[in-house]
Amino acid sequence: KPDTETAYLMLYAYEILNQIGVPSPQEGCARLQRLAEDYGEAHPVLKKAVMRWMPDYAAYYGMHYDTRDPKEIALAVMLRHSKHTDLAVLSALNWLSRYKILESKLYAAHKEDTAAALHAVYIALMRHYAEQKHYSFPVFLFGDTKREAHVLFEGAVFYDKNPDREYDVRLSPMTVYHCYRGQWAVERYCSHPDASKIGAFLRTFDSLMRD
Numbered sequence: 001k002p003d004t005e006t007a008y009l010m011l012y013a014y015e016i017l018n019q020i021g022v023p024s025p026q027e028g029c030a031r032l033q034r035l036a037e038d039y040g041e042a043h044p045v046l047k048k049a050v051m052r053w054m055p056d057y058a059a060y061y062g063m064h065y066d067t068r069d070p071k072e073i074a075l076a077v078m079l080r081h082s083k084h085t086d087l088a089v090l091s092a093l094n095w096l097s098r099y100k101i102l103e104s105k106l107y108a109a110h111k112e113d114t115a116a117a118l119h120a121v122y123i124a125l126m127r128h129y130a131e132q133k134h135y136s137f138p139v140f141l142f143g144d145t146k147r148e149a150h151v152l153f154e155g156a157v158f159y160d161k162n163p164d165r166e167y168d169v170r171l172s173p174m175t176v177y178h179c180y181r182g183q184w185a186v187e188r189y190c191s192h193p194d195a196s197k198i199g200a201f202l203r204t205f206d207s208l209m210r211d
Contacts, residue, residue: 006043009035013050014157017057025061032057049155056152059169059177067172070095075142075190076173081122086115089122096142099199104206118205125201141201143192150177150186 013035015021022028032050040047058065067073077084077092084092094102101107107114122137129137136144152158160182167179176187 006046009039009043009046010049010156013046013053017053017153017156017158025057025063028061029054029057029063053153053156055171055175056177059171060152062169065171067174071193072172072174075193078138078142079173079189081119086112086119089119090115093118093122093198093202096193096195097198097202098195099203099206101202101206106206106209114209117209118202121205138190141194141198142190143194145187145189146191147178147185147187150184152184 013032016028016031016035019025019028022031032054036047036050036054040050055065055067057063067076074092074095077088078096081089090101090107094100101114101118126137129135129140152160163182165179166181168176170176174189178185178187
C-alpha cells in the first residue's frame with residue numbers, strides 16, 4: 001500500500017460516497033470498508049470518518065447494513081431477547097454492564113443454569129415493571145426511543161441527488177433513518193444503555209443466586 005496522505009484518502013472516500021467511478025452501492029460499501037481496513041491504522045481520522053459514514057451510505061442507497069458495533073449488537077439481542085438463547089442474553093448483558101457476570105464464580109460453576117435463571121429473572125422483571133410500576137424495565141436499563149436530526153455524511157463533501165424524496169429505512173433492529181425533502185433524522189431504540197444500572201442488576205442477581 002502506498003504511503004498516501006489523509007487528504008488524498010478523504011478525497012477518494014468522497015468520490016465513493018457520491019458514486020463517482022463506482023459501479024454500484026454494494027461495491028462502494030466494499031471499497032469504504034477496504035479503505036478503513038487498509039489505511040485506518042496509519043490514518044485514524046480517516047477510519048473514524050469512514051466508519052461514521054458507512055451506516056449513512058447504506059441508508060442513503062437503501063442497502064442492507066451489518067453493524068460491527070458490539071454495543072448495538074448486544075442491544076439488538078436484548079430488544080429481541082425471546083428470539084435468542086439464554087447464553088446470548090447473558091453475554092449481551094455482560095457486554096453492556098460494568099459488572100462482568102461471565103467472570104463470576106457462579107457462572108464458572110453453573111454456566112447453563114445461570115444463563116437460564118438470568119433470562120427468566122429478566123422476563124419476570126419486565127412483567128413486574130409493566131404491571132406494578134407501569135414502566136418498561138428495558139427502558140429503565142437501556143434508555144427510551146430517541147429521534148434526532150441527523151447530518152448525513154457529516155464532514156464530507158456530498159451532493160444529494162434526490163433532495164425532494166420522502167424516505168424511511170430501518171437500518172438495523174436498533175436504528176431507523178427518516179428523510180423528508182433533504183432533512184434527515186435518525187431514530188434509535190435503546191438510546192442510552194446505563195452500564196451502572198445493568199451492572200447493579202447483574203450484581204444483585206449474582207449475590208441472590210449465591211445466597
